[in-house]
Amino acid sequence: PGFQQKVFYIEQPFEFTEDQPVLNLVFDDCEGNNKLNFEVSNPDFKVEHDGSLVALKNVSEAGRALFVHARSEHAEDMAEVLIVGANEKRGALKEIFKIEGNLGIPRQKRAILATPILIPENQRPPFPRSVGKVIRSEGTEGAKFRLSGKGVDQDPKGIFRINEISGDVSVTRALDREAIANYELEVEVTDLSGKVIDGPVRLDISVIDQNDNRPMFKEGPYVGHVMEGSPTGTTVMRMTAFDADDSSTDNALLRYNIIKQTPTKPSPNMFYIDPEKGDIVTVVSPSMLDRETMETPKYELVIGAKDMGGLDVGLTETATATILIDDKNDHAPEFTKKEVRVFFTLPC
Numbered sequence: 001p002g003f004q005q006k007v008f009y010i011e012q013p014f015e016f017t018e019d020q021p022v023l024n025l026v027f028d029d030c031e032g033n034n035k036l037n038f039e040v041s042n043p044d045f046k047v048e049h050d051g052s053l054v055a056l057k058n059v060s061e062a063g064r065a066l067f068v069h070a071r072s073e074h075a076e077d078m079a080e081v082l083i084v085g086a087n088e089k090r091g092a093l094k095e096i097f098k099i100e101g102n103l104g105i106p107r108q109k110r111a112i113l114a115t116p117i118l119i120p121e122n123q124r125p126p127f128p129r130s131v132g133k134v135i136r137s138e139g140t141e142g143a144k145f146r147l148s149g150k151g152v153d154q155d156p157k158g159i160f161r162i163n164e165i166s167g168d169v170s171v172t173r174a175l176d177r178e179a180i181a182n183y184e185l186e187v188e189v190t191d192l193s194g195k196v197i198d199g200p201v202r203l204d205i206s207v208i209d210q211n212d213n214r215p216m217f218k219e220g221p222y223v224g225h226v227m228e229g230s231p232t233g234t235t236v237m238r239m240t241a242f243d244a245d246d247s248s249t250d251n252a253l254l255r256y257n258i259i260k261q262t263p264t265k266p267s268p269n270m271f272y273i274d275p276e277k278g279d280i281v282t283v284v285s286p287s288m289l290d291r292e293t294m295e296t297p298k299y300e301l302v303i304g305a306k307d308m309g310g311l312d313v314g315l316t317e318t319a320t321a322t323i324l325i326d327d328k329n330d331h332a333p334e335f336t337k338k339e340v341r342v343f344f345t346l347p348c
Contacts, residue, residue, distance in 0.1 A: 001029040002077030003070065009082040016045075016055040016062060022081075025051045025068060029075035041067040041115040043130045043168070053081065061120070061208055067113045069135045078113060078137050111138040114187050114203040117169060121177040121207050134167040134187050134203065142192040147203070149185035160185065160205065169203070177207040178244050209246035215254055215305040217241050217319035222303075224323045226282060228291040233281050236271065236323055240278045241305035255310030259318060260302040263295050271301060271323065275310065278303075280321060289325060297325040 004026045016022060025047060027036065038047035044059045047068055066081040117132035134145060147162040147169070148154075160183070162169050183206075188199035217239070224237030245251035255275045261268060272283045280301070282289065291297050301321040308314030 001031075001075040003027050003068075003079045005079070006077075007080045007082065009084050012083050014060070016059040018055055018057050021052040021054055023053050025053060025070075025079055027051060027070045027072075027077065029072045031072070031074040034073045036070065036072040039069040039071075039133065039135055041069075041113065041133050041135055043133055061118050063116050063118050065115050067115050067135055069113070069137060076137060078135070111198045112136050112187055112189060112201040114201050116204040116206065118206050118208050119171055119175055121175045121210050122212055123171075123174050127174075128161065128170040128172045130168055130170050131205075132169040134162065134169060136167065136189055136198070138198075140189070140191070140197065143189050143197065144191075146188045146190055146196075147185055148188070148200075149183065151180075151183045151205075152185060156180075159183075162187070175207045177209045177246065178213065180207065181246075182206050209249055209251050211245055211251040211308060211313075211315065213244040213251075214315040215241040215243045215307055215317045217303075217305065217317060220319055222319060222321045224280065224321060225326050226289070226323060227326050227328055228289045228297075229286045229328065230282055230289055231286055232283060236280045236282065237321065238277065238279050239273070239303050239319065239321055241317060241319075243307050245307065250308050250311075252307060253309045254305050254307055255314075257304050257306075257310075258301050259304045262300045265295055266293070270299060273301075273303060278305075280323070291325045291327050294325065297327075299323045299325070 008023055010023060022045070027033065036049070040046055040053070042062060044056055044062065045053060045066060046056055047053050053068065062083060064083050066083070068079045068081065070077055070079070113135045115132070119131050123129065136143070136145070144164040145162050145167050146164065147160060151159040152161070158172060159175070160169060160171055182204065185203040185205065186200035187203050188196050191197050222237065222239050226234055226236045239256065241254055243252035243254060256273050256278045257275060258271065258273050261270060266288050267284050270282065270284050271280050273280050299322070301323065302318055303321050304316055304318050306314040306316045
């Protein structure tokens, strides 16, 4: 009796759509499934009476696994739903074990099942907000859940809490990924006297990055030199910015461009910046890099750095690059007059 299939794996969609079935789970206790009840580790999902797993709202981040606990009058069982990326080999046991290992999901049977929880940073009130659920497959009268670790009973205290009866995990205030990106908590089950009867089991909470940090130019002032007459494409200098957001996301993917050049002569486009690397190079012919014919040997470029890969929704910061055209010995001395008269006074 129990689930006909214990482990499921589905491909990560762009978004789990509200009320659209994700998969169908079949549970049979061989006694008619009287008083059958399902619990899902992620509060954004539920299992209908017919066994359909559905999302309660549109969900783009569901983590990498869900646990479904089923209990009837005569049986109870647990099923795992693994969410794999499109580039992972579906159906390959090696890949499934790899995913579970990365999640910290134990393969041995446990009474406490705590799937990793993902929480976006900078959530708005109201708080507390339900973010996940810990499930205990073995019922013990009077048993209570207990949560501990950094963010609970260690500084910063009071960020997370658990309903000691239901196992619902909630967050009490907005999180900042740049301050703390991951929390490693422990869940235990105690009896009425407070004695631990199961656990501890690790509960990992990861904070999902939001684009809440502008790029920063931290190494200024930026001054570069290029010799007059240099070939087109000569690298002058490199300007790079820093973004405190998650470097593995587009929130920290920077693109560079030249916003303004001063002066604009002999060409308004004397230089070019590589949008990905930040290298500034010359784009005019060597003859236009003539220090002696320029208004000034100093150019100032306003450089922009935009995150989100340069998309319009990205955040922008600017800095100024000063480029000096250095002189080289490319002119021979010249007499200012073609004819010179020299007078000598001879001694008597």
